[in-house]
Amino acid sequence: MSVAWRLWRTASGAVMWAALALSGVAVAADAVETALGNGMRVIVKSDHRAPVVVSMVWYKVGSIDEMTGATGIAHVLEHMMFKGTHSVPNGTFSRLIAAAGGRDNAFTSKDYTGYIQTLHKSQLELSLRLEADRMVNLVLSPEEFAKELKVVMEERRWRTDDRPRSLVYEQLMASAYVAHPYRNPIIGWMTDLENLRVEQAREFYKRWYAPNNAILVVVGDVRPEEVFALAEKHFGAIPGKALPERPLRDDPPQLGPKRLVVRAQAELPYMVMGYHVPALRDPEREWEPFALEMLANVLDSGDASRLPQRLVRGERLAHSAGAGYAGIGRGPGMFYLSGVPTPGRTVAEVEAALRREVKQIAEEGVSQDELKRIKAQAIAAHVYERDSMFFQAQQIGTLETAGLSHRTVGLYLEKLRAVTAEQVQQVARAYFIDDRLTVATLDPQPLDGKRPAAPPAGLRHAP
Amino acid sequence: MHRSAFLAWIAGALLWAAGSAHAILPIQHWQTASGARVYFVENHDLPMFDLSIEFPAGAGFDSPEKSGVASMTNRLLRRGVEAMDEDEIARRLANVGAQLGARFGIDSAGLALRSLSSATEREQGLDVFARILAAPQFPQSVLEREKVRLIASLKEADTKPDTIASRMFYRLVYRDHPYALRAAGEPETVKRISRQDLVDFYRSHYTARHAVVALIGDLTRDQAAAIAERITSSLPSAERPDFVLPPVPELRAGTTRDIPHAATQAHILIGAPGMRRDDPDYFPLFVGNYILGGGGFVSRLNEEVRQKRGLAYSAYSYFSPLRQQGPFVIGMQTQREQAGLALKVVRATLRDFLEKGPSEKELTAAKQNIIGGFPLRIDSNRKIHEYLGLIGFYGLPLTYLEEFIKNVERVTVAEVQDAFARRIDPERLVTVVVGPASSHSQAAQ
Numbered sequence: 086m087s088v089a090w091r092l093w094r095t096a097s098g099a100v101m102w103a104a105l106a107l108s109g110v111a112v113a114a115d116a117v118e119t120a121l122g123n124g125m126r127v128i129v130k131s132d133h134r135a136p137v138v139v140s141m142v143w144y145k146v147g148s149i150d151e152m153t154g155a156t157g158i159a160h161v162l163e164h165m166m167f168k169g170t171h172s173v174p175n176g177t178f179s180r181l182i183a184a185a186g187g188r189d190n191a192f193t194s195k196d197y198t199g200y201i202q203t204l205h206k207s208q209l210e211l212s213l214r215l216e217a218d219r220m221v222n223l224v225l226s227p228e229e230f231a232k233e234l235k236v237v238m239e240e241r242r243w244r245t246d247d248r249p250r251s252l253v254y255e256q257l258m259a260s261a262y263v264a265h266p267y268r269n270p271i272i273g274w275m276t277d278l279e280n281l282r283v284e285q286a287r288e289f290y291k292r293w294y295a296p297n298n299a300i301l302v303v304v305g306d307v308r309p310e311e312v313f314a315l316a317e318k319h320f321g322a323i324p325g326k327a328l329p330e331r332p333l334r335d336d337p338p339q340l341g342p343k344r345l346v347v348r349a350q351a352e353l354p355y356m357v358m359g360y361h362v363p364a365l366r367d368p369e370r371e372w373e374p375f376a377l378e379m380l381a382n383v384l385d386s387g388d389a390s391r392l393p394q395r396l397v398r399g400e401r402l403a404h405s406a407g408a409g410y411a412g413i414g415r416g417p418g419m420f421y422l423s424g425v426p427t428p429g430r431t432v433a434e435v436e437a438a439l440r441r442e443v444k445q446i447a448e449e450g451v452s453q454d455e456l457k458r459i460k461a462q463a464i465a466a467h468v469y470e471r472d473s474m475f476f477q478a479q480q481i482g483t484l485e486t487a488g489l490s491h492r493t494v495g496l497y498l499e500k501l502r503a504v505t506a507e508q509v510q511q512v513a514r515a516y517f518i519d520d521r522l523t524v525a526t527l528d529p530q531p532l533d534g535k536r537p538a539a540p541p542a543g544l545r546h547a548p
Numbered sequence: 549m550h551r552s553a554f555l556a557w558i559a560g561a562l563l564w565a566a567g568s569a570h571a572i573l574p575i576q577h578w579q580t581a582s583g584a585r586v587y588f589v590e591n592h593d594l595p596m597f598d599l600s601i602e603f604p605a606g607a608g609f610d611s612p613e614k615s616g617v618a619s620m621t622n623r624l625l626r627r628g629v630e631a632m633d634e635d636e637i638a639r640r641l642a643n644v645g646a647q648l649g650a651r652f653g654i655d656s657a658g659l660a661l662r663s664l665s666s667a668t669e670r671e672q673g674l675d676v677f678a679r680i681l682a683a684p685q686f687p688q689s690v691l692e693r694e695k696v697r698l699i700a701s702l703k704e705a706d707t708k709p710d711t712i713a714s715r716m717f718y719r720l721v722y723r724d725h726p727y728a729l730r731a732a733g734e735p736e737t738v739k740r741i742s743r744q745d746l747v748d749f750y751r752s753h754y755t756a757r758h759a760v761v762a763l764i765g766d767l768t769r770d771q772a773a774a775i776a777e778r779i780t781s782s783l784p785s786a787e788r789p790d791f792v793l794p795p796v797p798e799l800r801a802g803t804t805r806d807i808p809h810a811a812t813q814a815h816i817l818i819g820a821p822g823m824r825r826d827d828p829d830y831f832p833l834f835v836g837n838y839i840l841g842g843g844g845f846v847s848r849l850n851e852e853v854r855q856k857r858g859l860a861y862s863a864y865s866y867f868s869p870l871r872q873q874g875p876f877v878i879g880m881q882t883q884r885e886q887a888g889l890a891l892k893v894v895r896a897t898l899r900d901f902l903e904k905g906p907s908e909k910e911l912t913a914a915k916q917n918i919i920g921g922f923p924l925r926i927d928s929n930r931k932i933h934e935y936l937g938l939i940g941f942y943g944l945p946l947t948y949l950e951e952f953i954k955n956v957e958r959v960t961v962a963e964v965q966d967a968f969a970r971r972i973d974p975e976r977l978v979t980v981v982v983g984p985a986s987s988h989s990q991a992a993q
Contacts, residue, residue, distance in 0.1 A: 135928070351704065
């Protein structure tokens with residue numbers, strides 16, 4: 086029950102989307118989908134490598150759908166989904182899954198909320214029966230809500246309040262977006278959590294938890310027809326609902342660069358730069374998102390990419406440095422650059438170096454060797470991904486809840502392969518300008534609470 | 549055997565084998581000419597393979613004066629070999645999509661490679677992998693850089709309540725035993741590490757005779773044999789017959805330590821030396837711990853701390869079995885003001901479990917989950933590969949996975965209670981609370 090997968094790549098540079106199936110291997114089939122009469126979609130990917138099934142129900146609702154003053158409600162509701170129904174009392178859900186040899190969990194993101202069970206394939210029906218039940222029959226009691234809210238506050242303290250770099254990221258988002266709900270943390274502001282009431286959870290549940298707002302994704306040792314039949318049996322009778330309008334909420338134009346400082350107890354300074362960039366909307370026709378993905382990989386896709394090689398190992402300016410493109414989501418896209426200076430160096434120097442690296446690509450482009458290397462890495466990564474059923478199910482759900490077809494999986498390598506050096510250069514030129522930029526810096530404070538004598542290096546910045 | 553359902557076949561066979569004594573998981577095992585032990589599972593489902601090599605070269609072999617040598621040796625292996633600098637190593641691996649990983653633990657250390665199995669990719673990845681193992685240069689200048697980076701990371705970590713708690717916990721549980729040392733070293737000990745230390749550590753610990761090679765994937769037995777020879781033939785030769793870690797001394801009394809910290813949450817660790825990897829009590833403790841604090845949302849600790857009282861996001865317990873007695877740990881984080889209350893609940897839960905043991909119903913539920921969920925433990929190459937390394941390094945039987953189910957099935961309530969009673973004495977536990985300035989933990993006792 087965690088807030089997971091914030092779609093923000095850090096230093097690892099892992100490719101976020103899957104790619105097309107390589108020919109000649111027949112252990113896994115393409116995903117197949119159907120829709121029930123009530124509008125619920127079912128997507129099944131057979132993978133017969135092990136007698137295991139990963140079953141996920143994804144609701145197209147997340148922190149993006151929250152109202153001012155009630156941030157965190159999507160995630161609190163995710164926790165409450167384990168608190169019982171009329172026929173499956175509080176505490177029983179996880180016990181039933183455990184007794185069947187299964188594991189269960191759930192996650193909330195900006196765009197979606199998901200519920201997972203991993204089980205022996207013979208237990209799939211148990212998972213679907215329980216999910217169908219709590220889609221409509223959830224009991225939300227004030228006592229359990231009050232208790233669970235305390236758990237969520239502990240989760241917030243643990244994830245964010247006591248982690249300086251999480252605070253920096255949270256503040257970056259709150260500053261980069263003015264009106265768009267991406268400005269709010271998924272887990273919610275503590276001040277909002279303190280005021281949440283069970284009625285708000287009931288209302289949110291009533292509004293968004295419906296078969297026509299859900300996608301069942303099943304990956305494993307199953308045949309699509311048997312999953313379709315089971316889905317019909319358990320979810321088919323649940324009536325669909327009229328879902329609220331989802332307004333397009335564009336941010337007003339940014340008027341200049343934004344800067345902010347977070348003071349928290351730490352040893353090392355840290356900085357993140359966020360640039361507003363386009364998100365992926367039409368994978369067939371767009372090329373820019375793929376050029377941005379390529380740019381992120383040229384900068385940061387492991388030891389052989391530019392940031393680790395130049396900033397960390399070559400110049401020894403950065404203790405670590407990273408880049409990432411978050412382009413899959415219902416909301417706008419963002420490109421991140423981040424770094425920690427080596428002791429004796431400053432965040433200003435790291436920022437200047439990161440800007441220089443992007444500028445160099447804008448002016449000189451990237452080499453054919455680099456493009457070739459990143460494509461080779463993507464092809465290999467795609468094969469490796471198929472060693473994990475969980476990952477495959479996660480890809481399908483992430484794409485679908487972002488409004489993209491799971492078939493985008495099949496386009497990714499093709500589109501990445503088609504990216505040219507000129508296109509990478511073009512996006513580096515177009516989007517890395519100050520009017521799209523927010524910079525957040527961690528100004529580390531000593532543990533004993535005394536302020537440092539000298540002005541902190543983090544406050545000086547490049548012109 | 550149906551080619552496309554290899555793991556399915558294994559898992560089905562294993563469940564069936566719960567009642568028989570035959571080895572089912574087809575682990576092929578042999579020794580290389582140089583004496584390395586090889587564990588191989590052939591699986592052509594995906595055009596890829598996973599390879600690892602491990603040595604008795606973990607942090608347990610550090611000295612207190614220079615703790616961090618083992619870790620730094622491992623870290624620098626890939627940072628330059630004869631005629632190939634670190635940039636070139638990185639490029640050659642990335643050019644074929646190969647992923648090089650480090651393996652570093654308290655007992656063991658080594659390297660892992662994930663690669664496509666097609667000839668060009670396979671050959672290029674293996675070439676780099678073999679050269680890293682055979683001729684690491686430990687360049688002086690790279691060592692200086694990595695020392696600066698590591699010391700900065702250690703100092704950063706030392707501001708975090710979880711690191712502060714865990715360092716103190718290990719010091720109190722293990723005192724003079726090498727398991728007390730922080731795996732990556734301390735800022736002042738890392739400063740002292742010289743290039744010669746790394747060369748010496750590599751020469752004595754990264755030897756063929758002590759190596760364990762684990763392989764799974766799209767390779768034939770002949771290919772696997774050739775790979776194992778290739779990566780072990782140029783390793784240093786062993787001067788020492790064996791690496792033995794001293795036994796862990798018993799805790800004579802309980803210790804409680806409060807460390808003030810301004811974080812919003814108190815970090816609490818409670819524990820003691822637990823069990824060895826080859827411990828005769830392994831299964832009663834493993835199954836019993838599932839009930840106490842290992843079983844995710846359904847454990848007693850989670851029930852008492854989170855479900856009933858909303859005191860924490862997670863409360864857990866685990867045994868971490870090692871060559872010698874690895875730790876038994878109970879952990880949680882809670883708002884600092886209620887640290888005392890949380891401690892009281894955890895202690896009462898543990899005491900009740902120790903005094904009365906689990907119920908038959910709890911034991912049945914634990915077995916249902918562990919046995920019913922067995923296929924989930926081996927549903928990917930990566931997971932089987934982990935087991936191969938474990939079986940190899942700790943010398944567990946090749947039939948370990950088949951026997952796993954039977955061993956779990958066999959555990960009784962009395963055995964769980966007896967094993968816990970002999971291992972965990974509530975009067976002789978280490979308790980560390982990082983957070984509140986006053987001694988909430990004392991008050992709670």
